[in-house]
Amino acid sequence: MADQKLPTRAEDFSEWYNQIVLRAELADYAPVRGCMIVRPYGWALWENIQQALDRRFKATGHVNAAFPLLIPRSFIEKEQSHVAGFSPELAVVTIGGGEKLEEPLVIRPTSETIIGYAYAKWIQSYRDLPVLINQWNSVVRWELRTKLFLRTLEFFWQEGHTAHATFDEAEAETRQMLEIYADFAINEAAVPVIAGRKSASERFAGADQTYSIEAMMGDGKALQAGTSHNLGQNFAKAFNIRYLDRDGVLQFCWTTSWGLSTRFVGAIIMVHGDDQGLILPPRLAPTQVVIVPIYKTDEEKTQVFDAARKMRDALIAAGVRVRTDEREGTSPGFKFNDWEMRGVPLRIEIGPKDLAKGSVVLARRDKPGKEGKSFQPQQGLPAAVSTILEDIQAALLTRARNFRDANTKEPKNYEEFKAAVETGFAWAFWCGSPDCEAKIKEETKATVRCIPLAQTESSGTCILCGQRSTEKGIFGRAY
């Protein structure tokens, strides 16, 4: 049993990640380079992410729809910076039904253009606004370097697209969706994120303003976990999305778009996972509780299974996502490790000794070994389990936040800055010039992840050039 242990995160973070994805059966490699098969367990996690987000979208007035996968190439070319940004990574269909197509079709890398086309047809009057549509789909971007969940040629996401009468409304929408992403990340995924504005160089192709939520992974690197764009009137002008205002004047709409992808699964893995494997936040875990029955004889087995199933049913009735592991031929010890690899937040062990005492053993995934184990009476178990799951959820967030804060420095000078971004984030004033940004990246591999919306000081000097500056950025090496 030599190969049962994962490499530790300290040894090889990248390999640790790859193996968790494969061994927890979240995803597998596809026959096409850079593509991913999302396995049922990974998809179940994604479905829970979808539900948590979709709920929030609906609550803020958005509706879902579906737009086509294939887009006329000319559409992509209508918005200048959009085509410049995306053309290198487009997959293009040139043959259909055995015939060369008159106009090649691109497989959507994102849907601003096709949606712009539709919105232009649908919107006539200010009375038609705002339009608040989201779609759950997959998109294709021909990336050079891929990694399961974090960057694949095809990835699953949601993309929201809205149209408004004024800049202010569009900006409010952009910021609202950013807040929704942050709320989701923190309260559902227990992933602490920093919400902020992107620098010009990191802006979405075709956006006036891009906002993002940024999280710190277990190796100190940053991951952009969701983005929200104020597209200004760029796409409205490219696709002629116009409305007649109250005064009878024809105006261009103001549009937004925002997306969060299966990359977020990668964030959950890298934020919470430990050297035993995955740790899933209870609110998103496909299985929140696993019951492992322990027995020797057939008679014990019957009794233990019976008790385990009753317990399972009581937990289901209490709204807990629970399953019993009734596999034959594997030892309890194996099952413990197996479910720890898969990140199940709470394990219930039940055996003959527990039946005799009317108790069970609970083992928390977030606290390895004895420390996380406790005896619990079978009476009132569902309530106790719910409480513990909430406690785990909170503990994961606290731990992740502490880790991030411990690895976030406020360097006084450029030397300290360089040291800080070796291991984590640096929170530093930046003059805003692309030159300084580029030079910092060249010298340290770190980039401005975002300029946080929550600023703590009103002015200082740029960490590189020393010019007066009014905003601090979060710098770090990014995935």
Place this chain on the structure above:
RNA sequence: CGGGGCGUAGCGCAGCCUGGUAGCGCACCUGGUUCGGGACCAGGGGGUCGGAGGUUCAAAUCCUCUCGCCCCGACCA
């Protein structure tokens, strides 16, 4: 696309240097003993050695080309 590494059973690898017709561990199947932290014994199934071409009596092994994957860089959610 540049640099590096690797393709041999589902997974991890040995064999290759020095050609002789494929092996180990894990996993899988069967039976038995086990079972409160990754069990053990016995038996068994599974391979176009990434692909194509070449050299040779004979190629996993030598030569040429090719495809793919992983890691590191440049670009990105």
